[in-house]
Amino acid sequence: MSHLATDVLVVGAGGAGMYAAIAAARNGAEALLVDKSMISRGGATIMAQMTVAAAVGHQEPDHWTHHLADTIEAGRGLCHEELSAILCREAAERIHEMDRWKVGWARKGGRMTQVMAPGHKVPRCVYVDFLNTGPAVAKCLRTQVAQGSGITRVGGLSIIAVIVRDGQAVGAVGLDVETGEPVTIEAKAVVLAAGGLTKLYRRNSASINMGGDGYALALEAGAELIDMEFVQFFPIGHLAPRLVGMDPIMWDPFRYKLGGRLLNGDMQEFIHRYGASDSGKYTAMRDVTSYAIIKEGEAGRASPHGGAWLSFQHIPERELRAAFGPVIDRLLKNGIDLLKEPVEVAPIAHYHMGGVRVDAEMKTRIAGLYSGGEAVGGANGANRLSGNAITEAFVFGERAGRFAGLYAQNRRQAWDARAAAPVLDRMRAVAARETQGRKWTDSPTGRMLAELQTVMWDQVGLLRTGAKLEAGLARIRAMRAELDRLPFPAETPFNLALLDWHDLRASLLVAESVAVAAIARTESRGAHQREDHEEMDPAQTYNQTVELAGGALRLGKAPVVRYPFQLENAVAAE
Amino acid sequence: MSEALNSGSAGKTMTLRIRRGGPGETPRYDTFEVPYQDGTSVLDAVMWIHGHVDPSLAIRYSCVNANACKECMLLVDGKVEYACTARLKAGTMTLDPLDNKELIRDLVTDIVPPKERLRNILAERG
Numbered sequence: 001m002s003h004l005a006t007d008v009l010v011v012g013a014g015g016a017g018m019y020a021a022i023a024a025a026r027n028g029a030e031a032l033l034v035d036k037s038m039i040s041r042g043g044a045t046i047m048a049q050m051t052v053a054a055a056v057g058h059q060e061p062d063h064w065t066h067h068l069a070d071t072i073e074a075g076r077g078l079c080h081e082e083l084s085a086i087l088c089r090e091a092a093e094r095i096h097e098m099d100r101w102k103v104g105w106a107r108k109g110g111r112m113t114q115v116m117a118p119g120h121k122v123p124r125c126v127y128v129d130f131l132n133t134g135p136a137v138a139k140c141l142r143t144q145v146a147q148g149s150g151i152t153r154v155g156g157l158s159i160i161a162v163i164v165r166d167g168q169a170v171g172a173v174g175l176d177v178e179t180g181e182p183v184t185i186e187a188k189a190v191v192l193a194a195g196g197l198t199k200l201y202r203r204n205s206a207s208i209n210m211g212g213d214g215y216a217l218a219l220e221a222g223a224e225l226i227d228m229e230f231v232q233f234f235p236i237g238h239l240a241p242r243l244v245g246m247d248p249i250m251w252d253p254f255r256y257k258l259g260g261r262l263l264n265g266d267m268q269e270f271i272h273r274y275g276a277s278d279s280g281k282y283t284a285m286r287d288v289t290s291y292a293i294i295k296e297g298e299a300g301r302a303s304p305h306g307g308a309w310l311s312f313q314h315i316p317e318r319e320l321r322a323a324f325g326p327v328i329d330r331l332l333k334n335g336i337d338l339l340k341e342p343v344e345v346a347p348i349a350h351y352h353m354g355g356v357r358v359d360a361e362m363k364t365r366i367a368g369l370y371s372g373g374e375a376v377g378g379a380n381g382a383n384r385l386s387g388n389a390i391t392e393a394f395v396f397g398e399r400a401g402r403f404a405g406l407y408a409q410n411r412r413q414a415w416d417a418r419a420a421a422p423v424l425d426r427m428r429a430v431a432a433r434e435t436q437g438r439k440w441t442d443s444p445t446g447r448m449l450a451e452l453q454t455v456m457w458d459q460v461g462l463l464r465t466g467a468k469l470e471a472g473l474a475r476i477r478a479m480r481a482e483l484d485r486l487p488f489p490a491e492t493p494f495n496l497a498l499l500d501w502h503d504l505r506a507s508l509l510v511a512e513s514v515a516v517a518a519i520a521r522t523e524s525r526g527a528h529q530r531e532d533h534e535e536m537d538p539a540q541t542y543n544q545t546v547e548l549a550g551g552a553l554r555l556g557k558a559p560v561v562r563y564p565f566q567l568e569n570a571v572a573a574e
Numbered sequence: 575m576s577e578a579l580n581s582g583s584a585g586k587t588m589t590l591r592i593r594r595g596g597p598g599e600t601p602r603y604d605t606f607e608v609p610y611q612d613g614t615s616v617l618d619a620v621m622w623i624h625g626h627v628d629p630s631l632a633i634r635y636s637c638v639n640a641n642a643c644k645e646c647m648l649l650v651d652g653k654v655e656y657a658c659t660a661r662l663k664a665g666t667m668t669l670d671p672l673d674n675k676e677l678i679r680d681l682v683t684d685i686v687p688p689k690e691r692l693r694n695i696l697a698e699r700g
Contacts, residue, residue, distance in 0.1 A: 046643060208636050
């Protein structure tokens, strides 16, 4: 059996995982950074084409307490405010550190350029280059990881379970993607930085790795999840004409920089009908905009492909080119001429507010088990502000790695092969069901994933009812039982189908946790919109937790963590 | 993934010939009829085949059509391309793995930096 040992195992090598590995290493720990894809290629960070929120005060006077106030307002009363405060307070530190690492934040006259984004009261979002911020950030962190001492990185290793012994995380079991063989890893601490769950939805902006397996790892290790009912739908994901080679969520900066007009099928603006002011400002928050687009469609006023129009035709070519020159040409290659025609957009599953429940040190209730990045739940409450996701990757990733590293210092390995045996037995049983040499005409695992995505989209999606959610939950539970009978091929190496099967197992558990939390929240708040409970209910101002108890998911309630603060004077950076 | 592809409402079909097998095997090509619409990418089609027709087909990708991860490079009709930015066209197209990298299986080649490769790490420390 292949076996590795390290101080801190970091699961997931996107922005949060890479920052965690860097922080663990500089706090005296040896880090093993693993990803089922190649290092820094998978995950969400590299796909982020947009901006990063931090109150650095370069563009206009600002203070982190103002960023906090905006974040809490967007979160509709449910932010874990201590985590939100950490996010906003430490954001500037991370932005400056990335600056020293030469990430290349856009500047004008020596000051970082900060742009406006919906929900922020001042221009607060730094960027590298529109449509290139994520890749630049990923590359910068990748370089730091590669140059730093004390970090070993391993691509093509999918973590299947965190191993817990006597209430303490002692390592993990992984699957070697190339050989299909199990690998055991002993570690003094484990950081879950495996991102979100948007791949569970039919329309998504996810990479292949966002099926929620980080949440499943946490649940099965005995940790809790929080706020699982709050899935953010990005309102203006690209819908038509077909666009490839670009992130489907690319339209936001276009919109608020140039004032793209959002129009219904009758070519009329409509956001104002849903209680938000948008025209001329384009700052309506994501939950409201998504809701409005769906409702216009239900009223028979959708664009031809079932979304809304986004039009830039009123903007002179000179202005359009000045703002987004090379991008205009990339769009032309896709057959999209913004000067001549509007595009169609529609909500798309984009981000998960919920996630692993942690304290201010990013620690779960299992000793030695930490989480960072989008995998963490709580900081964004019921709705996340634009720009806070990469910030969260940096700040929570760094903290998770730092505290895990400090925890690992002077601690002995507590690995026990017997604790890993049940997981290894399960993996062997799965591998034994691989089917040799069959001529395939159908993909049972692919079919089940597609069905799960449809169930989640239709029944556990943007507009929910108790009846739809119950039907969705029943189907998800049935699929969990059916999964154990699904055949899949044995062709190796690089048996993607085996990985699909393990991913699906995690996805179904996580999908169920979203559904049970959504059923129990009988109100509409932020990203959780119930058509049978249309109003926000002040009595439900609490967070819901999910845990695994005796193999079944159990819901709990937790009071919202408040962080009393006063707005400090906004100041301009020197 | 392209929803039209998933729902089967794309209308048109074309033919993909895909090189199958590992380094020790005699090369063979499997042929797949693929539904498509204007703008459907080669990656869309390969994902569709893997998810609907033949789960044993292997390809490496992460970011799904955003051209950010740069993992999906292969040969399209003999030319090096990213599967996510190459478009399907009418008729027949042929996909091969990169010919200047070690073949792993089907369309997957070894593009992983040696320092990140599990096999090497295990050999060093295991």
